[in-house]
Amino acid sequence: MAKQPNSIEQIKQVWSAAWPEAVAVWNPYVTLREPTWCLASRDAHLEGLTSSFAMIRLTDHRIVIDLESVRTNRVENCALQILAHEIGHHVLIPANRYDNIGVFRRMRLALAGIEDRVPFVANLYSDLIINDALQRIHRLDMASVYMKIQQGADISSSLYMWYMRTYEYLWGLGRGVLSGKKQSPQIDADASLAASLIRSYARSWLDGAGRFAMLAYPYLIEDSEYNKARKELAKYLDAEKSGEGSEVAGGMAEIDESILEGIVDPRAEALDDRIKADSGGDLAGEGEGKERTKPSSSDQKSLLGGTGPRQRYLEPGVYIDMMRQVDPTADDNKLIIRYYRDIAMPYLVPFPVEESLPLAELLPEGTEQWEPGDPVEELDWFETTVTSPVVVPGITTRRRVYTEDVDAPSKPQSYNLYVGIDCSGSMRNPRYNFSWPICAGTIVSLSALRAGAKVMGCLSGEPGSFLETDGFVKSEHDVLNVLTSYLGTGYAYGIPRLQTPHLDKVKRKTHLLIVSDDDIFSMLQATGPDGSLNYDIAERALLRAGGGGTFVLHSSSSWHSEGVKKLEKMGWAVHYVTKEEEMVEFARAFARQFYNKTGKRA
Incomplete structure (x- = not known):
C-alpha cells in the first residue's frame, strides 16, 4: 500500500507525479495541461470549484483540484483514478462544448417541466459512463474510490440510493456497499436498468442520455427530493458548470429528429420486450397486420413546440433557456443573434451587384x-x-x-441595403416568440454583408421610438443586434426614418427594404410638421437611395389599392405576404425577383 501523504504539499507532489500516468490511461498522445492545484479550498472557490474536490472547464480545457477537499474526503491515495476520471470528461464525455449541449438537448426533452435539473443529471450520467469505462476497460479500481467517499455517508434520498445501487450492479458489488440498506424493489429494478443502459450505450452515450434522464425523472419530480439528493451528491458534481464562459455554439436551434427517437423510458422498453417474449414475438394485433402506433416526426415536433421554417426550430425562449443552462454567464443578446443567424444561414441568397466599368x-x-x-x-x-x-x-x-x-x-459592387422593420405593438417580441419578419430581415442582411455590401438596420414603432445602427455598417453583430431587439411602441414603421442623413453619405446605390403591415398606409397618409405627406418622404428617399425600394407587407393585395398604385408610380415595388411564413420565401427570392446578375432592374 502506498504511503499516506500527510501535508497538502506532499499530496500535491504525489498527484503531480501521477498526472502523466493518468493521461496515458486514455492515450499517451492526449495533450492536456497539468491541473490547477489549489492548496486551500478558498483558492478553489476563486477558480469556480465550490462543492466538489475536482472540476473541469471546457472553455480552456483545464482541470482544477482542491487538495484540501481531497484530504477531507480521504482520497489522497486515489490520485490516478480521480485524475483519469477528470481527463475522461475531456476525452470521452462531454469532451467538447457541442456534445455537452447535445446531452443537455436530449435530457431537456426527457425532463419536461423540470428542465432546471438537466445539468445535475448530465453530470451524474457522464460520471457513470467514465467510471465504468475506467473500471471495466482500463482496469482502474474506481470501486475503492467510491467506497472511501461513501464510508459513513448519510443516504436518505431515493435518487442517491438509485445512483449508488447502479454502481453496485455495474461493478458486481454487494447490495448496500455503496447505496446503504434502504432500497425498495423499485429502486433496485431501476438501478438494474440503468446499469444495463450504461453498458449498452457506452460508445454511443449521446443516444443514451435521454433514456437515462427518463429513468431519473421519478426521483427528481419532487423539489424536496431533488434538493436533498443535490446536497448529498454535491461532492460528485465536477462537470455541472463545465460549459461556463464558452463561446456560443452554432447549429443548436434546430430540432434534430434523431434526438426524438431516444426520448424513451427504459422501463417501458423492458416491459414491451417482456410482453413480446411472452407472446412469442407477436404483439396483440400485430398478427392481423395492425401496426403499433408511433407519433410521426411532424407530430413530435409539434408537441415540442417546433417553429420557424418547416417547424424545424426551437422557440427562441426555449433556446435561450437551454443555452443559459450550458453557460449561465451567456449574454442574451449574443444568444438571440446566434439563434436567428443559425436559422437564416441555409437561406442566404446572392445579393444584387452592379458592374463598375x-x-x-x-x-x-x-x-x-x-x-x-x-x-x-x-x-x-x-x-x-x-x-x-x-x-x-x-x-x-x-x-x-x-x-x-x-x-x-472591373469588379462587381453590391448594392448597400437599408432594412426597416415594423416593431410596433402588433409585432411579436423576437426574444420570446419566433419572428418571421426578423428572420427575413436577417436572411437579406446576411446575404448583403456576405456580398461585401454595407447594411443599415432600423426598428421603428411610431409614434413612439426607433432603434438603428450607426449608419451603414459591415458588422454582422451590429446589424443583428438592432434587428433582434424589441420596441413594441406605436402602430407602424415610421416613414420619417427614411429622412436619415446616412443615405446622403453613401457612394454606392442603396436598396430600401421596408417590412410592415397594412397600417403602413395610415403612416404614409400622415403629414409632417411642414404639412407634406409621408408619401413625399418615401418618394424622395427612393430617389436618394438610387437602388430601388421594396415594401413587404403582411396584408392582402385587395386592400389599399390606391396607396399601392401611388407607391408603384414612384418606383417602389410592393410585395404581399398573407402568411408571415412567406417572408422567408420572399427573402430567398428577393435578389432573383427584382434584379438580374448585373444588379440592374430586370
Missing part, C-alpha cells in the same frame, strides 16, 4: 508598318515622311499603335 484612355505606344489594304485613316503621314521622303506603300508607310491605360480591373 473601369476608366481607361488610349496612349500612343509607337509605330508599326502600314500595309496596303489597311484602313487609310490609320496611316500616319508624319511618321511616314520622317521615315523616308519617298513614300513606298508597305515599305516606308507607318501607322500609330495605341495601348489602353486602365485604372483598375
